[in-house]
Amino acid sequence: MDPRARAVPLLAVVLLGGAAAAGCAGGAGAADAADAADVGPTGTWQLSSGTVDDAALPRPEDARATLDLDDGEAGGTAFCNRWFAGYELDGSAFALSGIGRTEIGCAPEVMAAERAYLDALGAVDSLATDGEELVLTGDGVELRFTPVAPVIESPFTGTRWVLETLVDGPTASSTTGGPATLEVTAEGTLTGSTGCRGLTGRVAIEGDMVRSTELRAGQEKCPADVGAQDRHVVAVLGDGFQVSVDGGRLTLSGPGGRGLVYRAG
Known part of the structure; x- marks a missing residue:
C-alpha cells in the first residue's frame, strides 16, 4: 500500500451520519462465540469477504478492514482510517448508528475501498454466525468476518x-x-x-x-x-x-x- 496523500489533524474525525458514538470500541481480541440473542459476538473481527449488489467489495493489498464489538460500541479499521459507531442488537436484528471516522489521507484506491466498506456497514440490518465466521447482511449487502486473535503486548526492547x-x-x-x-x-x-x-x-x-x-x-x-x-x-x-x-x-x-x-x- 502506498497511502501518502497528505497530512491532516491527528484528532480530526468525520461523522458519517447520525449522532456520534461514545468512542472507539476497545476490541478485546478473539471473538466470544456467545449467542447473538444474548450479548452477541464481541471482540475483534477482520473482513474476509464482502459483496454489495453481487459485486465484490474492494480489498486493497496490504490493508485490512476490521470490526470491533464491545457492549454497544463498535469500531475498527477501514483500510486506512479508524472508524467508530454505536450498535444495537436484538436477536438477529443489528444496526450501527453514528458511524464516524478519523481523517487520515491514503491512496485513492484505499480511500475508495474505505468508503465502500463504511457504506456497506451503514446498510447492515442483520447479524448471524456461520461456523467461526460473523456475517452481517442488509439490503444487497453481505460482509463476512473472521475472528482476530488477541494481541499480546510487545515489550519495547527485543521487539522489531x-x-x-x-x-x-x-x-x-x-x-x-x-x-x-x-x-x-x-x-x-x-x-x-x-x-x-x-x-x-x-x-x-x-x-x-x-x-x-x-x-x-x-x-x-x-x-x-x-x-x-x-x-x-x-x-x-x-x-x-x-x-x-x-x-x-x-x-x-x-x-x-x-x-x-x-x-x-
Whole structure:
C-alpha cells in the first residue's frame, strides 16, 4: 500500500451520519462465540469477504478492514482510517448508528475501498454466525468476518517495530519509502532505518524515557519524498523520547510535539 496523500489533524474525525458514538470500541481480541440473542459476538473481527449488489467489495493489498464489538460500541479499521459507531442488537436484528471516522489521507484506491466498506456497514440490518465466521447482511449487502486473535503486548526492547505514522504537533501523516524499523535491546543497542537510511546507536533507558547516547545514520542520499520522513525519524530518536506501549503499538513522544507510532513487526 502506498497511502501518502497528505497530512491532516491527528484528532480530526468525520461523522458519517447520525449522532456520534461514545468512542472507539476497545476490541478485546478473539471473538466470544456467545449467542447473538444474548450479548452477541464481541471482540475483534477482520473482513474476509464482502459483496454489495453481487459485486465484490474492494480489498486493497496490504490493508485490512476490521470490526470491533464491545457492549454497544463498535469500531475498527477501514483500510486506512479508524472508524467508530454505536450498535444495537436484538436477536438477529443489528444496526450501527453514528458511524464516524478519523481523517487520515491514503491512496485513492484505499480511500475508495474505505468508503465502500463504511457504506456497506451503514446498510447492515442483520447479524448471524456461520461456523467461526460473523456475517452481517442488509439490503444487497453481505460482509463476512473472521475472528482476530488477541494481541499480546510487545515489550519495547527485543521487539522489531515497523513505523506506521509520523506525528508533528496536531498533525499525523503516513510513512513513505521502504519499511522504517526500530529495534532496541535490553542492553541499549539501537538498530533500524528511517525508510531510507540505516540507523545504529546506543540508548539509555530510564523508566519510560529513552535518551540517545549515540545515533548514527547511513550516508545514503534520500529521495525528496522520503527526506522529510528521514529527518523526522532522526530528530525524534536523537533528541530523546517517552515510550508508550499499547498492545502491539508503540508510540514515541519527543520534544516539540514530534512523535513516531510503530506497530510490532
